[in-house]
Amino acid sequence: MPKRILKFIFIGIFSILILLIGYFYITWNSITIDENLSKQTIYKTFDHQKQESIFGGESDEIKTNNFRVKTDSLEGEYFNCHLSNNPFLKITFSAGDGYSGGGYSIDIINNRYQVSPYHYTDNIKPFTLFEDEEYYKILNTKLVLNKDSYKKGDSIFGYAELKIQKRYGPEKYFVEGKGYFKGIIQ
Incomplete structure (x- = not known):
C-alpha cells in the first residue's frame, strides 16, 4: 500500500511540474x-x-x-527606465511624480519574457486595497536585447514594443508603446 501511495504522489508532483513548465513556455514570449x-x-x-x-x-x-507610450489618439508620455537583476532580470518603464504613477514591467527568465502594466498611488482610500486590478490584455509585444544573459554591472542595450488593451466593453482603450533603452544592470 505505501508503494502505491508514493507512486501516486510522484505522478502528481511530476504532472504539476510538467504543467508549470508548459504554462511558462506558452505564456512567456521569446x-x-x-x-x-x-x-x-x-x-x-x-x-x-x-x-x-x-x-x-x-x-x-x-x-x-526614448520609450514612449501612446493611448489611442493621445500623445505619448515620458518614461524612466530601471534595470535590475535580483533574482531575475527586470526592465521597468515608469512614469510618475513619486506620489502616483505607473508603467510597464518586463520580467525575463531564460531568454523568455512577460510584460505587465502596474500602477501605484499614495492616496489609498478605505476598502480599495482589496479591489481587483484593472483588466488588461497583452495583444502584442516585442523585446530585442544585445545578448542572451546578463549579470549585475553589465551594460544592456534593447528595444521594446507593446500593445495592450485596457478595460473591456464600451470603456476599452488601447495603449501602444515602443522605444530603445540602455543602461547598466543594478
Missing part, C-alpha cells in the same frame, strides 16, 4: 537577440542628450531611453 544592436546610432545620440523631466524641460541625467 526574446530576439541582436548582437549589433549596441552599434545603432540612437544610443550615441543618447550620450549627447539630457533625460526629459516629468515637470517639463530636461534633467541633469544623460538620456537612457
Whole structure:
C-alpha cells in the first residue's frame, strides 16, 4: 500500500511540474537577440542628450531611453527606465511624480519574457486595497536585447514594443508603446 501511495504522489508532483513548465513556455514570449544592436546610432545620440523631466524641460541625467507610450489618439508620455537583476532580470518603464504613477514591467527568465502594466498611488482610500486590478490584455509585444544573459554591472542595450488593451466593453482603450533603452544592470 505505501508503494502505491508514493507512486501516486510522484505522478502528481511530476504532472504539476510538467504543467508549470508548459504554462511558462506558452505564456512567456521569446526574446530576439541582436548582437549589433549596441552599434545603432540612437544610443550615441543618447550620450549627447539630457533625460526629459516629468515637470517639463530636461534633467541633469544623460538620456537612457526614448520609450514612449501612446493611448489611442493621445500623445505619448515620458518614461524612466530601471534595470535590475535580483533574482531575475527586470526592465521597468515608469512614469510618475513619486506620489502616483505607473508603467510597464518586463520580467525575463531564460531568454523568455512577460510584460505587465502596474500602477501605484499614495492616496489609498478605505476598502480599495482589496479591489481587483484593472483588466488588461497583452495583444502584442516585442523585446530585442544585445545578448542572451546578463549579470549585475553589465551594460544592456534593447528595444521594446507593446500593445495592450485596457478595460473591456464600451470603456476599452488601447495603449501602444515602443522605444530603445540602455543602461547598466543594478
